[in-house]
Amino acid sequence: MNQRGEAIVEIRGLVNRFGQHVVHDGLDLDIRRGEILGVVGGSGTGKSVLLRSIVGLKRPDGGTIRVFGEELQRLPSAQRARVERRFGVLFQRGALFSSLNLQENVALPLIEHAGLSQADAERLARVKLALAGLPPGAARLNPAELSGGMIKRAALARALALDPEVLFLDEPTAGLDPIGAAAFDRLLLTLRDALGFSVFLVTHDLDTLYSSCDRVAVIANKRILVADSLPVVEDTDDPWIRDYFHGPRGRAASQAARHHSSPNGEER
Amino acid sequence: MPDTASRPGRLEQDALRLRVIGDWTLPHYARLRDAVAGVHAESVDLERLGELDTSGAALLVDLLGPDTVRDVAQWAPNLPAERQALLRAVADASRTPLSAPLGPDKGLLAALAALGQIVEQLARQQLQLIAFIGLTLSTLLATLATPRRWRITSLVAHVQQTGLNAIPIVALLTFLVGAVVAFLGATVLREFGATIYTVNLVTYSFLREFGVLLAAILLAGRTASAFTAQIGSMKANEEIDALRAQGLDPIELLVLPRVLAMTISLPILALIGMLSGMLGGALVCALALDIPPNQFLAILQRDIPLRHFLVGMIKAPLFAFLVAVIGCLEGFKAKASAQSVGEHTTSSVVQSIFMVILLDALAALFFMEMGW
Incomplete structure (x- = not known):
């Protein structure tokens, strides 16, 4: 096992723009081994664009992204595919x-x-589907027959297929009912502890932030405002952060988390 | 933990226990599965285990059974906590029995059943088509009465897409076929010394049949498929449901403009096809048969009655209506998957070309009996 806490993704001075519209300008961020990193920010601040830049779906307009110590954009395609195999992405x-x-x-x-x-792969696939919390009967269903929560779980199972080292989740609990969302948060923690991957989690769900994230990064003004543990982020002096974490929803989620005293809180 | 430089995983039986050695990971899965097959153990020694991932854990669960693996803390207390957690998670996931795959039925009976299903499906398809035509016509009649509900913008946009944008390809194709028919006529008729009748051959065939038929087949491939894909992906995206939920009629909003645009476009394209085909024929006549264009036109004027043109043109709106309706209906039948949209697009092209040719054959028979 590798050292927990070392940075496996290093983003330095990232610039992304669409035509005249600048999304990121000089953005720095690390993803450390074994952590669950929550990424929050207002709508349109480029959370998903950041995710797409890291996994190589969008070519950055400036700056460097080093993944496992290598710059993805500069690798020849065969080597790049080998690195990308260590990613799991849930869209x-x-x-x-x-x-x-x-x-x-x-x-x-x-x-x-x-x-x-084919037979081996499908057998293993059924184990992964069960790991993601789907009933055995679901294995032969088509995606069109699934509910929103089942789609998220199946997508998680697919993201986990190759035992990735970093998991990228784009709003995994959006559109789930609160019970389903809480179950998904627990599942993520269980799997992280069991499989030891890192998670890059784009979310709007305050409960997810409080219950599962080790660190939280806030995107605002085209860069990362702060990336640290929740208490530090909460106390950062910034109008957006104040509104976000100390608004009515933020307070409720914070109280709920303290009430249940999430297993993660004590760990750090 | 012992040295774990990448070593393929294996099972080793020594005097006391079964030992699990090396990396139990995905790259070694196929070999390890063979090693595990048929072996059942109560407990194993994990001291010399290298790397372990979910696939390796799944194999250990196969080897020991989920209940034994669940209690891994008791028989392998030295295993790191995250390994124990992994084994427990996979054991829990494997506890519910995995359903066995259903084998496909074989044999004569199954083949007969499949044949029956196909026949029934075909019959249903025709019934559905007739029902959909009825629905479209009744919606059309209801809409005609209230000019406020005429979708002029949408209609014009579709006329541009299906009609105007198709002119170059229709003109080119019929021009080439016209030239080919003229060459054929020249070759066959030369033996009788009747090459002058090439003019009649080209004009007859294009006015009565080829102009409208080629245009209709082109539109079936070009536009019916587009209609199916458009409506099919709208349906996959729940846009059709959104229209219905807002109290809007998808037939009125989506089908009518397309069907009407096609009924306007195809007669125009058929006319262009006839002219362009005859132009191709005239060119070959002028270059290969020494029949100058003015003589070609004179024969056309003198020998070919107007009714041949009418016989051709009267078929155009009918073909257009059928092609458009089939394209739209197949779109509505598509389900929410990329494959289904693809299947129905194929089906709409095949059906509409089939229908066009079938109707054309029937019409030819009818017109011949009537002596038109």
């Missing part, structure tokens, strides 16, 4: 392949990258 709307059933969805990377036979 905002699941992005399950609509013409494959769930176990085929999860088995696809196992067949393509790990070279397993």
Whole structure:
């Protein structure tokens, strides 16, 4: 096992722009091994763009992104694919392949990258689906037949297919009912503790921030305003952060978290 | 933990216990599964285990059974906590039995059943088509009465897409086919010394059949598929449901403008097809048969009655209506997956071309019997 706490993703001076519109300007951020990093910010501040830049779906307009010590954009494609295999990505709307059933969805990377036979891959896929909390009968369902919560779980199972070292989640609890969202938060913590991956979590869900995140990064004014543990972030003197964490919803989530005293709070 | 430089995982039986050695990870999965197959153990020695991931953990669960692995803390207390957590998580996930795959039915009976299903499906499809035509016509009649509900903007946009933008390809294609028909006529008729009748061959065939048929087939491939894909992806995105929930009629908003635009476009395209085909024929006549264009026009004027043109044109709106309706209906039948939209797009092109050719054959028979 590698040292917990070392930075596995290092972003320095990231610049992203769409035409005249500058999204990021000189953004710095680290993702450390084994942590769950929550990324928050107002709508349109470029949280998803940041995620897409790290996983290589968008070419940055400036700055460097080093992943496992290597700059993804400069690697030849074969080497780059090998690094990308160590990522798991859960897209905002699941992005399950609509013409494959769930176990085929999860088995696809196992067949393509790990070279397993179809039967082996589907067997392992069913284990991953069960790990993500889906009932065994769901393995042969098509994505169109699933509820929102099941789609998120199936997408998580697919993201976990190759035992990634970093998991990128784009609003995983958006559109889930509070019970489903809380279950998803617990699942994420359980899997992180069991599998030891790092998580980059874009979210608007204050309960998720309080219950599962080790560190929280706030994006505002085109860069990271602060990236630290929750108490430090809460006390940062900034109007947006005050409104966000000390508004009615923020207070409620904070109290709820203190009440349950999340297992994560004591850990750090 | 012992040295864990990358070593493929294996099982080793010594005098006392079964030992789990090396990396139990995804790259070694296939070999390890063979090693685990058929072995069942009550407990194993994990002292020399290297790397472990979910696939390796799943194999250990196969080997020991979920209940034994669940109690990993008792028989392997030295294992690091996160390994124990991983094994426990995978054991819990494997506890519920995984459903066995359903084998496909084989044999004569299954083949007969499949044949029956296909026939029934075809019959249903025709019934659905007739019902959809009825629905479209009744909506059209209801809309005609209230000019406020005419979707002029949408109609004009669709006329541009299906009609105006298709002119170059229709003109080029019919021009080439016209030239080919003229060459064929020239070759066959030369033996009888009747090459002058090439003019009649080209004009007859294009006025009565080819002009409208080629235009209709082109629109079936070009526009029916577009209609299916547009409506199909709207349906996948729940846009059709959104329209219905707002009390709007998708037939009126989506189908009518498309069907009407096609019914306007195809006759115009058919006319362009006829002219362009005859132009191709005239060019070949002028270059290869020494029939100058003015003689071609004179024969056309003298020998070819107007009714041939009318026989051709009267089919155009009918073909247009069918092609558009099939394209839209297949779009509504598509389900929320990329594959389904693809299947229905294929089906709409195949069906509309089939329908166009079938109707054309029936019409040819009818017109011949009537002596038109």
